[in-house]
Amino acid sequence: MRYQRLSTGGQHRLIAVDDETAYDLTAVKPRLDGFGELAAAADIADLEIDEMASELTDEAPTVSLDSLTDGTLPLVPQEVWAAGVTYEISEEAREAESGMPEMYLHAYEAERPEIFFKATPSRTVGPGEAVGIRADSAWDVPEPELGIVLYDGSIVGYTIGNDMSSREIEGENPLYLPQAKMYERCCSIGPCVASAAEVGDPHELTMAMEITRDDEVLYEGETSIGNMARTCDELVEYWRDHDVVPELGVLLTGTSLVPDDGFTLQPDDEVRITIDEIGELTNPVVEV
Template identity: 65%
Template sequence: MRYYRTVTDGQPRLLARADDTAYDLTAARSSVTSFTDLAHVADVAGVVVDDVATGLFDDAAAVEPPDAADCTAPVVDEVWAAGVTYEISEQAREAESGMPEMYLDVYEAERPEIFFKATPSRVVGPGEAVGIRGDSEWDVPEPELGIVLHDGDVVGYTVGNDVSSRSIEGANPLYLPQAKIYDRSCSLGPCVATPDSVGDPHDLEMTMTVERDGERQYEGATSTGEMVRTCEELVSFLTRHNSIPETTVLLTGTSLVPEEGFTLRPSDRIDVDIEDIGRLSNTVATV
């Protein structure tokens, strides 16, 4: 199933979509307003999230499947990210940096690159503007599969955009936090898809387009099968000696990198599609 969070009359609601029918779970239980609420109950009951949702269907109102643009970002406590998990990502990081051997070493090493990405206040949802820094000259979107964790266990997947300043990171790898963590630097959505609905997370088609003034500036496609790390491996390294909050998203890296010379501009539109999850659309603004 896929779970969407919307807001009606100022009140958050959680919708579950099974095939072509959506159910308003908040109408069945007013305390259920986020995917985290379901995951918490499932954890206590020792069942999967979809079982909890199915048990609410009889009391839930059937509604039209939501438009992605009407959804908000999933409720999360933290967002982390992995880097250099695809060959093209490694090549792009080499191209931007004066110390390319660092990225090659990570690409080939046992330990992956894991870094903190965003607090909830820095995350935007579908239809909102992602940010590019006013002190950066080279800014790119990075479309990524997001692993949704509850108490460290994989409970779903979402679409993420790890917006980054390549000029700041390229100036010195020690500037990575400034290149990655700032206002509106991350978008998530439009839903959380549970593992049963996604199937193999290492075999999903991913596409991204960037449009400016009605003209396409970038178009690319790849598969998560091109990752050199597995989701299980990345989660394992994230949670080693590191207590993560109840609901955490781990972005798994990108292989769709616009060519050198391309940079995001205000009012651009970014569309990221991941098979069996959905489309995440955002505009761009300077922060």
């Protein structure tokens, strides 16, 4: 199943979509008003996420699929982390932008992956909401990524993430990575959480990105998650090792869709990211 949140009258409702039918789970269990609450209930009952939801769909009223486009985050992760240089083309792009290119090759080839803190809930936006580019940066790009959703350290689903990035700031000095990566509206996730059972093998997924300006397509590309040099399980293992992970978190897994070096985002651009089995995440761009 796929899970989304619907905001109505200041209240959130958890919606489960199965075979293009959307069920309002909150109408059956009012305390289940988010994906985290569903994951917790499934964990207590020792059930898979979809099994827990299936126990409620017989009683749950249905809602229109058209109502699920209100821009609400599908989940509110306590923390968003991200992995870097997990694809060869991403490593090559980082080498091209940096005055210290050898460090990115080392990160790509090393046993230990690059994993960094990306966003808090207040810095994360949902589908249809604006992502940000820094006013003190002249080279800014989106980074479309598969997001792994974890509950209590275990993979329970997947989503789409946009790891907004200032290539100018990171390229000036890799030690500036937190400023290049973490700022207001630096991350978007959505449009839903697809359960692990719904997705199956995430490395068989196809990811695409399109960037438009004034209805003109400036960039479009497509790749396979299977091109990633590391597995999702490997990245999760390194993220959890020797750390206290949040109860509900998202780990972004890197990208191989990188616009040409001469391209930078501008306000009012639109970024559209699609991953099969999950859906489409679309965000306009504003300066922050």
